[in-house]
Amino acid sequence: MIDWQPIWLSMQLAGITTLILVVIAIPVGYWLAHSRRRWKTAVEALLSLPMVLPPTVLGFYLLLAFSPTGGFGRFIDQYLGLRLVFTFPGLVVASLIYSLPFMLNPVIAGFTSLSPDLRAASRTLGKSDITTLLRILLPNIRPSLVTGVVLSFAHTIGEFGVVMMIGGSIPGQTRVASVAIYDEVQSIHYSLANRYALTLLLISFVILLIAYGTNHHFNQRKTLL
Amino acid sequence: MSLNPTATSRIRATKLLHTAHGPRELDISFQWDRGRLLAVYGPSGAGKTTLLRMLAGLTEPDSGYIEVEGEVWLDSSRRINLPTRRRSIGFVFQDFALFPNLTVRQQLEYALPDPRKPAIIKELLAFMELEALQHHRPGLLSGGQQQRVALARAIARGPRLLLLDEPLSALDDDMRHRLQEYIQTAHRHYGLTTMLVSHHLPEVFRLADEAIFLEKGRIVGQGDPAAVFAERPLSYRPGSVDMTGEILNITADGEQLAVTILVRGAGNDRTIELEAAGSVAAGWRVGQTITITITPKIS
Numbered sequence: 080m081i082d083w084q085p086i087w088l089s090m091q092l093a094g095i096t097t098l099i100l101v102v103i104a105i106p107v108g109y110w111l112a113h114s115r116r117r118w119k120t121a122v123e124a125l126l127s128l129p130m131v132l133p134p135t136v137l138g139f140y141l142l143l144a145f146s147p148t149g150g151f152g153r154f155i156d157q158y159l160g161l162r163l164v165f166t167f168p169g170l171v172v173a174s175l176i177y178s179l180p181f182m183l184n185p186v187i188a189g190f191t192s193l194s195p196d197l198r199a200a201s202r203t204l205g206k207s208d209i210t211t212l213l214r215i216l217l218p219n220i221r222p223s224l225v226t227g228v229v230l231s232f233a234h235t236i237g238e239f240g241v242v243m244m245i246g247g248s249i250p251g252q253t254r255v256a257s258v259a260i261y262d263e264v265q266s267i268h269y270s271l272a273n274r275y276a277l278t279l280l281l282i283s284f285v286i287l288l289i290a291y292g293t294n295h296h297f298n299q300r301k302t303l304l
Numbered sequence: 305m306s307l308n309p310t311a312t313s314r315i316r317a318t319k320l321l322h323t324a325h326g327p328r329e330l331d332i333s334f335q336w337d338r339g340r341l342l343a344v345y346g347p348s349g350a351g352k353t354t355l356l357r358m359l360a361g362l363t364e365p366d367s368g369y370i371e372v373e374g375e376v377w378l379d380s381s382r383r384i385n386l387p388t389r390r391r392s393i394g395f396v397f398q399d400f401a402l403f404p405n406l407t408v409r410q411q412l413e414y415a416l417p418d419p420r421k422p423a424i425i426k427e428l429l430a431f432m433e434l435e436a437l438q439h440h441r442p443g444l445l446s447g448g449q450q451q452r453v454a455l456a457r458a459i460a461r462g463p464r465l466l467l468l469d470e471p472l473s474a475l476d477d478d479m480r481h482r483l484q485e486y487i488q489t490a491h492r493h494y495g496l497t498t499m500l501v502s503h504h505l506p507e508v509f510r511l512a513d514e515a516i517f518l519e520k521g522r523i524v525g526q527g528d529p530a531a532v533f534a535e536r537p538l539s540y541r542p543g544s545v546d547m548t549g550e551i552l553n554i555t556a557d558g559e560q561l562a563v564t565i566l567v568r569g570a571g572n573d574r575t576i577e578l579e580a581a582g583s584v585a586a587g588w589r590v591g592q593t594i595t596i597t598i599t600p601k602i603s
Binding site for chain 1: 360361362387388389390391393394395397399401402403404405406414415417457458461
């Protein structure tokens with residue numbers, strides 16, 4: 080019988096990660112899209128690094144960084160009481176880093192696709208940058224936000240290398256669906272692995288369907304009243 | 305000079321521009337009185353848009369001083385630079401910059417400094433003949449309709465200075481004429497001080513009380529449009545300019561005919577006197593509509 084816990088854990092991990100990424104990506108994306116500082120290119124490249132790095136490389140370095148024997152790991156262990164190796168919070172932090180570019184890049188693309196005159200026009204109407212962001216810019220990049228949410232959610236569900244390196248396979252803690260599939264295949268339980276895989280496939284398809292449906296609806300509404 | 309000192313505003317600014325013709329220094333200084341409609345005219349790259357953006361605080365001059373009706377907006381020597389949102393301006397952008405997510409009515413409501421006083425919205429919608437379109441988003445509107453929304457939105461907050469950056473350049477001649485009337489009527493009705501960037505001479509003559517002629521980053525003439533342009537040969541290549549008018553009177557003066565032509569403007573008709581050889585104008589009749597083409601001298 081299929082154990083729903085790994086799938087539920089995957090959903091939790093992806094949901095929490097995506098939520099936090101939305102909060103991070105909006106201000107960071109706004110800054111990267113509008114700043115004229117030279118070193119912003121370096122920041123952009125650094126934040127996109129997880130997209131091209133092999134997940135095991137990223138996972139390996141995160142494992143070293145989070146390890147309680149290392150400086151950073153010891154610091155958060157002692158001062159925050161937070162252990163990030165082989166724990167669910169550790170998976171969240173790793174997923175944030177791993178999936179950040181998938182949320183950030185659509186948001187930056189959204190901001191830069193808007194005419195700079197929109198921001199200028201809002202200022203000439205006496206509005207602050209915060210009001211402009213909330214009432215004008217964000218509503219107009221909604222399709223980019225939806226794309227970012229879908230990509231980060233799906234990417235987090237699909238992550239394997241990073242999870243294996245930093246989380247291992249502790250049931251109820253770090254044994255997410257992708258790891259469960261791997262475990263079942265290792266134990267030659269192909270039909271169980273197949274059920275997990277099929278469930279993930281269906282969930283991913285439904286998420287994409289909802290996202291594309293929302294964007295399609297939005298694009299129609301934008302022009303038609 | 306005006307009797308009331310606060311009714312006069314002034315700008316003095318320098319800025320290095322990077323134009324298609326290479327770097328160029330913009331160095332301007334002029335003043336204007338409250339209630340005037342000024343046209344800023346000149347070839348592209350002369351610095352017209354930059355001038356408007358500096359007044360709005362969207363572009364910072366390298367050095368300068370801007371005072372509008374007694375309030376200092378910029379004084380680089382004292383490091384004063386009022387942010388755009390605190391300058392009392394209305395700005396109509398070349399591409400209109402309407403917010404795609406808001407309906408016509410919501411655009412105007414967004415512009416209101418005090419949302420509890422929506423009376424002006426109703427009035428502006430009626431004035432610009434936008435009532436039927438008020439619940440539409442800009443994506444559905446024609447160029448001319450978008451222009452009216454942009455104009456109404458800029459006026460909604462009751463600005464001291466209305467800045468129009470070539471708002472009519474994207475429109476065809478017919479639409480252009482009708483919208484010139486909206487601009488002129490709004491300017492008078494709301495008692496605005498308006499600055500309009502244009503590179504269309506008929507527009508300048510039709511709308512402006514005063515023209516500012518910019519060339520290569522310098523002001524080469526300011527005053528009554530007729531005087532400003534009469535003094536100067538137009539030494540650039542804007543193409544020829546057509547004006548349509550009606551012949552009011554023809555009198556014979558020896559071999560020459562003196563022809564008086566009425567050039568219609570929006571409630572601001574002007575007459576032009578010209579002399580034509582009898583052989584050319586023999587067929588002309590009073591009441592006839594003719595087109596006068598002005599072709600600039602290329603030096």
